Amino acid sequence: xxxxxxxxxxxxxxxxxxxxxxxxxxxxxxxxxxxxxxxxxxxxxxxxxxxxxxxxxxxxxxxxxxxxxxxxxxxxxxxxxxxxxxxxxxxxxxxxxxxxxxxxxxxxxxxxxxxxxxxxxxxxxxxxxxxxxxxxxxxxxxxxxxxxxxxxxxxxxxxxxxxxxxxxxxxxxxxxxxxxxxxxxxxxxxxxxxxxxxxxxxxxxxxxxxxxxxxxxxxxxxxxxxxxxxxxxxxxxxxxxxxxxxxxxxxxxxxxxxxxxxxxxxxxxxxxxxxxxxxxxxxxxxxxxxxxxxxxxxxxxxxxxxxxxxxxxxxxxxxxxxxxxxxxxxxxxxxxxxxxxxxxxxxxxxx
Amino acid sequence: xxxxxxxxxxxxxxxxxxxxxxxxxxxxxxxxxxxxxxxxxxxxxxxxxxxxxxxxxxxxxxxxxxxxxxxxxxxxxxxxxxxxxxxxxxxxxxxxxxxxxxxxxxxxxxxxxxxxxxxxxxxxxxxxxxxxxxxxxxxxxxxxxxxxxxxxxxxxxxxxxxxxxxxxxxxxxxxxxxxxxxxxxxxxxxxxxxxxxxxxxxxxxxxxxxxxxxxxxxxxxxxxxxxxxxxxxxxxxxxxxxxxxxxxxxxxxxxxxxxxxxxxxxxxxxxxxxxxxxxxxxxxxxxxxxxxxxxxxxxxxxxxxxxxxxxxxxxxxxxxxxx
Ligand SMILES: Cc1ncc(C[n+]2csc(CCOP(=O)(O)OP(=O)(O)O)c2C)c(N)n1
Ligand SMILES: [Mg+2]
Numbered sequence: 173x174x175x176x177x178x179x180x181x182x183x184x185x186x187x188x189x190x191x192x193x194x195x196x197x198x199x200x201x202x203x204x205x206x207x208x209x210x211x212x213x214x215x216x217x218x219x220x221x222x223x224x225x226x227x228x229x230x231x232x233x234x235x236x237x238x239x240x241x242x243x244x245x246x247x248x249x250x251x252x253x254x255x256x257x258x259x260x261x262x263x264x265x266x267x268x269x270x271x272x273x274x275x276x277x278x279x280x281x282x283x284x285x286x287x288x289x290x291x292x293x294x295x296x297x298x299x300x301x302x303x304x305x306x307x308x309x310x311x312x313x314x315x316x317x318x319x320x321x322x323x324x325x326x327x328x329x330x331x332x333x334x335x336x337x338x339x340x341x342x343x344x345x346x347x348x349x350x351x352x353x354x355x356x357x358x359x360x361x362x363x364x365x366x367x368x369x370x371x372x373x374x375x376x377x378x379x380x381x382x383x384x385x386x387x388x389x390x391x392x393x394x395x396x397x398x399x400x401x402x403x404x405x406x407x408x409x410x411x412x413x414x415x416x417x418x419x420x421x422x423x424x425x426x427x428x429x430x431x432x433x434x435x436x437x438x439x440x441x442x443x444x445x446x447x448x449x450x451x452x453x454x455x456x457x458x459x460x461x462x463x464x465x466x467x468x469x470x471x472x473x474x475x476x477x478x479x480x481x482x483x484x485x486x487x488x489x490x491x492x493x494x495x496x497x498x499x500x501x502x503x504x505x506x507x508x509x510x511x512x513x514x515x516x517x518x519x520x521x522x523x
Numbered sequence: 524x525x526x527x528x529x530x531x532x533x534x535x536x537x538x539x540x541x542x543x544x545x546x547x548x549x550x551x552x553x554x555x556x557x558x559x560x561x562x563x564x565x566x567x568x569x570x571x572x573x574x575x576x577x578x579x580x581x582x583x584x585x586x587x588x589x590x591x592x593x594x595x596x597x598x599x600x601x602x603x604x605x606x607x608x609x610x611x612x613x614x615x616x617x618x619x620x621x622x623x624x625x626x627x628x629x630x631x632x633x634x635x636x637x638x639x640x641x642x643x644x645x646x647x648x649x650x651x652x653x654x655x656x657x658x659x660x661x662x663x664x665x666x667x668x669x670x671x672x673x674x675x676x677x678x679x680x681x682x683x684x685x686x687x688x689x690x691x692x693x694x695x696x697x698x699x700x701x702x703x704x705x706x707x708x709x710x711x712x713x714x715x716x717x718x719x720x721x722x723x724x725x726x727x728x729x730x731x732x733x734x735x736x737x738x739x740x741x742x743x744x745x746x747x748x749x750x751x752x753x754x755x756x757x758x759x760x761x762x763x764x765x766x767x768x769x770x771x772x773x774x775x776x777x778x779x780x781x782x783x784x785x786x787x788x789x790x791x792x793x794x795x796x797x798x799x800x801x802x803x804x805x806x807x808x809x810x811x812x813x814x815x816x817x818x819x820x821x822x823x824x825x826x827x828x829x830x831x832x833x834x835x836x837x838x839x840x841x842x843x844x845x846x
Contacts, residue, residue: 218645218821269645269822280647280821296649297607298579331578332610359579361552367578433558435699436643450555508820510828517817 178476181397181404183235185478191235191396192469192479193487195227198251199466200491201260202427204499205250205267205281206442209431212503213439215268216431219296220281223251225394225426226354228465231255232399233322233352233421236407242290242312243322244305247282249294252324256289264498270505277508278516299325299332302351306338309349309410320348320410322403327377328359328367339384339418348410350403351418353377354393356425361446381418393421394465424460524706529561529698531672532637535679535708536562536599540569543597546683549575549584550601550637557603559639559698585611585636589619589688592634597683605640605654605692612657619688620663635682639693641732641782642830646695648818651826653731653783655692659760659792665713666759668692670734672702674757677711685713694731716763718770722750725776725840728767728793729753733780733812733831740836751840759789767793768801775806778839782831785813810843812836 180188202222208215223230230251237243245252253263258274266273267281274284285293292308295301305323312319329335330353342349355377357364365371370379381388387409391402399421406417428443443449447457473479514521526534533556540546548565554576556563566574577584581602588598602608608615615636622630642651658666665687669675675693682689719734720741729737734755741751754770756762771777777797779790794809812835820826 217823218647219650269825271822277822277825278648278820280645282647282649283821296647297610300610328579331580333580333582361555362576366576433644435696438699507824508822510824513820513825513828514815514817 174477175472175475178472179397180476180478181401183397183400187235188473188478189483191231192473193491194231194255195396195466195469196487196491197260197494198227198230198254199224200495201250201254201263201498204264204495206427208499209441215503216281217436217440218280218282219247219430219433220267221248221430222427223248225460225465226251226356226423228396228469229354229393229399229421229423232396233324233403235396235400236403237290237320237322240290240317240319241321242292242308242319243324244292244301244308245294245324246298246301246326246329247294247296248326249282249284253284253286253289253291256286256291258286258289258291260494261498261501264502265505268502268505269507270502271508271512272505276512299329299334301325302329302332302335302338305349305351306342306347309342309347310345312348313345318348318411320350320407322350322352324352324354326359327353327355327357327364330377330380331367339380339386339416342416343384343386346413346415348413349416350406350410351416352403353418353420354423355420356423358425358429358446360429361450363451376420378418378420386416386418388418388420390420390422393423394463394468396465396469424463426460426464524704525701526672526704527698528672528675528693528700528702529559531676531702531704531708532561532679532693533563533565535676536565537568539680539683540565540573545595546597546599547573547575547591548599548601549577549588551577551579551603553601557601559695561698562601581607581610582614585614586618588634588636589614589622589632592632593622593630597633599635599637599683602636602638604650605638606649606652608638608654615664615688615690616661620661623687624663631686632688633686634688635679635691636688637679637691637693639695639698641694641696642819642826643696645821645823645826647821651819653781653814655759656783656787656789658690659789663688664760665689666692667713667757668731668759669757670697670729670731670755672700673704673708674711674717674755676704676708678713678757680708680710681713684710689713692731696732711757714758714761714763716754716756716766718752718754718766720751720753722752722774724750724774725778725843726752726754726767726770726774727778727780727836727840729755729780729836730759732782733836736831736833737780737836739833740840743833743837744840749840749844762793764796764800767797771797771801772804775804776843777805778810778812778836778843780812780831780836780839783813784816785811786816788813807843807845810839812839
């Protein structure tokens with residue numbers, strides 16, 4: 173270690189590099205989703221919401237899990253399955269609505285899942301996945317195998333009744349769940365301090381944990397090791413049967429909330445970030461870009477002597493190649509047969 | 524004046540707000556127009572005090588609107604997608620719809636809830652639904668579902684003036700459609716249907732996006748010598764039954780067309796009502812056009828196969844005419 177200030181949080185060098193690799197893969201995937209709008213107009217027509225800016229938070233959180241643990245997420249859901257090892261080609265195919273997609277083209281970008289790897293799916297309805305994480309944790313408690321569930325959601329979602337009702341139940345029943353509130357400073361076109369009483373009062377959103385007598389911590393979501401540390405403590409507490417924790421992970425969403433919405437035929441695109449288009453906060457946005465967690469972690473690893481230039485370049489090249497493959501195979505993949513539209517409404521089609 | 528469905532609604536809101544200071548608009552992102560730019564410009568004209576961006580708290584927003592309506596305001600609340608209305612349903616169904624009744628007439632809720640539904644934008648299962656039949660099942664609510672800009676504006680004006688809670692169900696595919704409107708849009712009374720195309724062979728009672736699909740179907744069928752009368756109920760509750768019966772008594776055939784799932788849809792209510800009231804006038808059982816009994820898929824081909832369109836109306840007309 174050349175940088176004496178660098179604290180690997182007990183992680184061996186190969187795991188540190190692995191965290192970085194996952195961050196790069198997520199970023200590359202999101203870039204390719206975004207580029208699809210320009211390079212292959214019409215291929216994505218519905219909604220997409222990107223996780224760029226949240227890579228460190230996602231990777232640091234997932235690193236605190238062990239096999240058997242589970243998680244739920246929102247429509248902004250591409251990062252978690254990548255960190256869990258899902259097939260990125262099938263994910264891209266799902267986003268393109270293809271039969272080979274992770275959900276056969278039924279769900280799309282907002283509704284990825286990979287139950288085999290512990291990803292229990294998403295809700296496109298803000299906040300409504302939080303009870304599912306709570307319920308999965310209840311099932312884990314009943315199984316008694318010490319599995320833990322992470323529930324990911326946004327700052328805006330903490331204004332839903334489902335959030336408050338879930339936290340109360342989880343604390344009351346001491347459920348093995350960790351609520352990861354990704355505070356990305358915006359809820360669509362609104363700033364957090366315009367929609368959240370804690371934020372408006374200058375307090376962290378983790379303050380909400382107090383109302384439910386559970387620990388609430390705020391962590392720099394741009395630092396995967398800080399996130400890993402906070403999540404490890406919360407996961408250990410949950411595994412030990414001591415109940416839930418609310419972790420507020422502070423990130424900055426680097427793309428606009430989602431792609432533009434337009435009637436059929438009108439090309440879609442990624443609009444300018446709301447910080448600029450709505451608030452004129454050019455400098456704030458530029459500062460967020462300068463603090464981009466991906467190059468930031470690379471620089472930290474390089475300075476610490478954990479990552480060399482050549483391996484860093486090959487991680488980037490591998491990710492580029494992997495996601496190029498994801499795009500190519502997804503573009504070439506078949507669409508589902510219209511007759512398939514009636515499948516999966518029930519386990520067995522009613523006679 | 525050429526405008527769009529979305530602009531016409533925004534203009535109707537502005538007109539109502541200018542005329543009555545108790546009219547306020549609240550909802551998520553309304554100060555920047557929302558995802559479909561309907562409320563664009565209102566915050567600039569009327570200020571943040573009357574055009575409120577809310578947290579993502581549909582239950583509380585709806586409840587707050589009810590309380591405000593009972594205390595002298597005329598709130599126009601926006602639920603961004605009808606799919607999110609589920610979160611506000613207790614407030615709408617158990618509170619707003621019943622306050623007047625439970626209070627023996629003392630507590631009215633002069634509130635308007637605007638929302639929008641419909642598929643066709645690859646929004647997948649949670650952002651594309653048509654859920655108006657749920658609302659029609661609740662006594663105490665009025666439900667309007669305009670298909671044209673002129674009706675969207677005119678019905679909104681009447682809804683704001685109405686002493687009871689009115690739900691306005693708009694449609695995301697219709698928002699950008701252009702239409703010629705008079706300089707001054709007159710209020711459209713709630714509960715009055717409009718005949719959009721006369722015809723003597725069959726009545727197609729169509730709602731929202733299915734109105735333009737039905738007009739297209741009527742054009743196609745006219746080429747075969749079948750004259751279709753297209754009637755838009757505009758209001759679902761209270762339904763203009765006399766207008767429907769008047770048409771059916773002349774054409775002796777009825778097709779009801781909506782985008783919502785046919786199973787348990789409002790078309791079933793209309794079919795049953797008309798069959799009872801005009802049994803002797805009908806030459807064939809009422810036909811219904813609606814979506815299949817399934818959630819809405821993302822993939823383009825699957826969504827297209829799911830969506831009822833002009834071809835579905837043509838097929839239903841052929842069935843009802845036995846040709
Ligand atoms: C119940 C509900 N209300 C409104 C919306 C529309 N909507 C989608 S995302 C979003 C903002 C959510 O913000 P946040 O929870 O902070 O998550 P982020 O998108 O920032 O990750 C809104 C209002 C929705 N999908 N569901
Ligand atoms: Mg947010």
